[in-house]
Each structure stands twice: as structure tokens, then as C-alpha cells.
Amino acid sequence: MKNLKNHKGIGYFLVAFGIINILYFISCFIVFSRFVNFSEFFVMLGIACVILGIYKIRFHENNFNEVVKKFLTVLKVFISIIVISFIFVEGCILVSANESHNKKPDYITILGGGISGRNMLLVQLQRTQEALKYIKQNPGIKVIASGGQGRGEDISEAEAMRIYLVQHGVKNEDIIKEEKSKNTLENMKYTREILKKIDGRENIQLAVVTSNFHVFRAKFLAKRYGFQVEGVPAPVNYLLLPNYCVREYFGVVKSFIFDR
Structure with a gap:
């Protein structure tokens, strides 16, 4: 009973x-x-x-018959593995989302988050605004605006960020545009290619500005391309945070296994 x-x-x-x-x-x-x-x-x-x-x-x-019972047992084990991995990954996301940044890096990169026409969507605007605060605390630092042009976008995400930063007092010559990337892996890959051409040093110190839920994945992908990296988390709308964090779990699993 x-x-x-x-x-x-x-x-x-x-x-x-x-x-x-x-x-x-x-x-x-x-x-x-x-x-x-x-x-x-x-x-x-x-x-x-x-x-x-x-x-x-x-x-x-x-x-239930024995076949159904066995299926349910396997299903429970599978769900348990998903739940445990989800809790672990979300813990990593939460820690990275609240980290502080104290070192002065060699470069700062802002990851694109989407635009409509020529206007930045909220996620990208919040990232760019957070980057602007960081730039004002570290005047003269070189900025890499990273983001290509997708469907429904009249200009590249990098160009949209450049326009905003220049309008708010950042010198145009301090901004480097990376306009080929379509995802986080490509953000890091193409940023690395640009820096190899203009800066031959190994272990470049890079500050990555991205949404708080995205810092963990951005950092471990940056490390795969040889950067010494710290995250600069930008806030997001609180209502959307559960949506972003759950989606990011799948992004982390996919990137950990496939993104090289």
C-alpha cells in the first residue's frame, strides 16, 4: 500500500x-x-x-509484463544519467556565470548574439554594453568583435558591435572585426587565426565577454585554441534564464564531444 x-x-x-x-x-x-x-x-x-x-x-x-518492466528500468537508468550530468553541467555554468575578472588581458573579445537588420538583439546588446564597461576600466585595450552575418542580418554582428562601441567613445582603431564565425567554436577558431597574424605570442591572455550562462562553454572552447582565458559575464533577462541554461546544457555536451 x-x-x-x-x-x-x-x-x-x-x-x-x-x-x-x-x-x-x-x-x-x-x-x-x-x-x-x-x-x-x-x-x-x-x-x-x-x-x-x-x-x-x-x-x-x-x-506490467516483464518486457515493459525491463524497458522502464532502462529508461530510469538513462534518465538518472541525464539528471546527474545536467546537475553537474548546470553547476559549472552557475559558477562561471558569477566569476570575477581581475587580470588585465592582452585582448578582449565580444561574442555575437544576433541582430535583426542592423539592430542588435537584446542578448548581443547586453554583451556589448558589458564589454563597454570593461573597456572603460581598461582604456586602450584591443577589442575583437566576433560574429558573422546570418539570415535576416543586413550587416555582420561584428560590424553592429563596432558601430555601437564607436558611438560610445571607443576608438575605431582599437576594434578588430572577426566576421566569419557562426557559432562559439568558430568565434574562437577565427579569433585565433586573426591573432596569429597580428600577435605571434603563445598563451595570449584573452577576456571573453558573453552572456553569463554561456561563459563556461566559451571558456573551455577558448582554452582548446590555446588561450589563457577569463570570462566577463553579461546579464540576461531573468525570465529567459531557465530557457538559456537548459539549452546551454545541450550546447555544452555537444561542444565537449564534437567541437574540436
């Missing part, structure tokens, strides 16, 4: 968790008046949890 109550308790928890995910998706849509990138994951997760929770409430595993 106690086992049955525990079984149903898990079911109710899954239903509640699923509803929370669905409400989060709806909240993002209402606040931003559009489907936020990756937010569909939460509505799909929510629906899956609600369905699984209802099954947990209505059926007990003792009623």
Missing part, C-alpha cells in the same frame, strides 16, 4: 512539474509576444511529464 502511494506521489509530482513547464512556455510567449528560441522544449517536456504522471497515477508497474 505504501509503495502504491509513493508511486502515485511521483505521478502527481510529474503532472505538477509538467504543468509548470507548460506555464513557463506560455509566460515567455506572452511577455515577449513571440515564440522564444528553444522554449518549445519546455512545452514538449511539460506534455511528456503530464502524460507520464497520469500513467503513474492510474497504473502500477506490478501490472
Whole structure:
């Protein structure tokens, strides 16, 4: 009887968790008046949890045949591995998102976050604004604006950042544009290529300005290209933080395995 109550308790928890995910998706849509990138994951997760929770409430595993029981056991192990790795990665993301930066680097690079037409999207604007604060604390430092031109973008992300920085007092000659990259790996790859041409030193000290949730991945990819790196975290909208952090988990796993 106690086992049955525990079984149903898990079911109710899954239903509640699923509803929370669905409400989060709806909240993002209402606040931003559009489907936020990756937010569909939460509505799909929510629906899956609600369905699984209802099954947990209505059926007990003792009623299933051996094949189904074995499948459920394998599924539980798989989910456990995902949960453990998720907690570990999110812990790394959280630590990096709150790190302080004390050393004066050789260069600072700002990672692009998307533009519409010629206007920076909020994520890229927040990164550029955070970089501007850093530049004012380290006058004369060389800045690498890193980001190519994608669909719906009239100019490169690097050019959009250059325009903003110059308008806010940064000297144009202090800005180096990297305009080929489409993702974080390419940000680091092409930045390294540029610096090899203008600075032959090894172990260049690089400060990477990016969104707080993205610092961890940006840093370990920068290290793969030989940089001595520290992160400069830029804030993001609090409502979007769960969306970004969950999406970043998959980005970290993908980058750790495939990005070389």
C-alpha cells in the first residue's frame, strides 16, 4: 500500500512539474509576444511529464509484463544519467556565470548574439554594453568583435558591435572585426587565426565577454585554441534564464564531444 502511494506521489509530482513547464512556455510567449528560441522544449517536456504522471497515477508497474518492466528500468537508468550530468553541467555554468575578472588581458573579445537588420538583439546588446564597461576600466585595450552575418542580418554582428562601441567613445582603431564565425567554436577558431597574424605570442591572455550562462562553454572552447582565458559575464533577462541554461546544457555536451 505504501509503495502504491509513493508511486502515485511521483505521478502527481510529474503532472505538477509538467504543468509548470507548460506555464513557463506560455509566460515567455506572452511577455515577449513571440515564440522564444528553444522554449518549445519546455512545452514538449511539460506534455511528456503530464502524460507520464497520469500513467503513474492510474497504473502500477506490478501490472506490467516483464518486457515493459525491463524497458522502464532502462529508461530510469538513462534518465538518472541525464539528471546527474545536467546537475553537474548546470553547476559549472552557475559558477562561471558569477566569476570575477581581475587580470588585465592582452585582448578582449565580444561574442555575437544576433541582430535583426542592423539592430542588435537584446542578448548581443547586453554583451556589448558589458564589454563597454570593461573597456572603460581598461582604456586602450584591443577589442575583437566576433560574429558573422546570418539570415535576416543586413550587416555582420561584428560590424553592429563596432558601430555601437564607436558611438560610445571607443576608438575605431582599437576594434578588430572577426566576421566569419557562426557559432562559439568558430568565434574562437577565427579569433585565433586573426591573432596569429597580428600577435605571434603563445598563451595570449584573452577576456571573453558573453552572456553569463554561456561563459563556461566559451571558456573551455577558448582554452582548446590555446588561450589563457577569463570570462566577463553579461546579464540576461531573468525570465529567459531557465530557457538559456537548459539549452546551454545541450550546447555544452555537444561542444565537449564534437567541437574540436
